[in-house]
Amino acid sequence: MATPLPPMSNPTGIVRAFAARAGVARFLGRRAAWAIFSLWLLSVLVFAGGQLLPGDIGRAVLGPLADARAVAALNHELGADRPVLDQYASWITHALRGDFGMSWSYKQPVAPFVSDALLQSAKLGVLAFVVVVPLGIAGGVWAALHEGRLIDRAVSTGGLCASAVPEFVSSIVLILIFGVWLRWLPIEATAPTGAGALEQLRHLVLPVLPLVLVFFGYLARIARAGTITALDADYTRTAILKGLPSHVVIVRHVLRNALLPSVTVAATQLGYLIGGLVVVESLFRYPGVGSLIFNAAKAKDFPLLEAGVLAVGAVYTLANLAADALHAFLDPRLRTPGGA
8 A cells, every 4th residue: 555645744835935936937037038139129220220320331441542343342242232131130140159240440250359358348347346336335325324414415415426427527537636646546447468466456446436436326326215215114113113133124124125226226337337438448548348349330340349239238138137136036026926
C-alpha cells in the first residue's frame, strides 16, 4: 500500500508566493517588451534622421573637389543610391548580428570604435554615479529629517542653484579655478599612456564635478520629497507608537518607501551619465561615446553615428530595466496578485 503524501503545511502561503512571482514576472515582461519596442523605434528614427541630414554622402567622404563620377561610384558602393526601405532592412539585419558596417571616415569596422568609446564613457559616468547618488540621497533624506530648518533650506537652495547652472558653464568655471589658477587638477580628462589607476582617477575628478553639481540638486529634491511623504504616512506613525527606536523606523519603514522614486531617477541618470556627455567630453577632450556621436554627425559618418546612438539607447534601456527590477524588489505592491 502506497504511503500517503503529507498534507501541505501552508497551501495558502505557497499559492501567494507563486502569485507574487507571477506578478513580478508579468511586470518585468511588459517592461522588457516596451524596451524592445523602444529600441526598434529608436533605430527607425536614427536611420530616418541620417537619411534626412543634408549633404551628399560620397561628397562628404571624398571631399568637395572630388570628381562627380567618383562620388557617384562611392554612393553606389555604399548602397546610398538604393531605396530607403532596402537600406534600413539591410542595416538592421546586420546590426542584430552585431555587424554595424564600416566607418566611412576611418574605413574600419564600426563596432570597435563604439565599444572603446562606450567603455571610456562608462568610466566617467560610473564614477560620477557612485559619487552623486549617495550624496544626493543622503542630502535629501537629511534635509527632510530637518524640514523647515536651516540645513533643509541650505540643501534645497544649494542643490537648486547647482542644478540650474548649465554643465558647460560650471565646467569652464571649474577649469579656471582648479585647473588654471590653483593648478590642483589636470584640465584634460585623458591620462597619459601607461598612467596608473590613481593618476587616471585624478584626471577624471574635474570632469566629474560638474556632473555631480547638476544631478545633486535634482536627486536630493526627489529623495527629500519621498522622505517627507513617508514620514507622514500611517505606517510610520504606527511604528513610532509601537515604541520602535527612531533609527529603526527610518531604516526599515521610511527609507524603504521613500527611495522608490529615487531608484528610477538614479537609473535615468546612469544612462545619461554614460551616453549623454557630449558637452563635458568635448570640453575636457575625453574620447567617450558622446564625442564619438558628435564627430560622426559632423563627418556625416552614418554607420558610426547610428551605432553610437543605438548603443546609448541600449544603455538607457538596460538602466531602466534594472530600475524596474529593483523597484519590484522594493515595492511589495508589485508582489501581490494584480499588483503588477
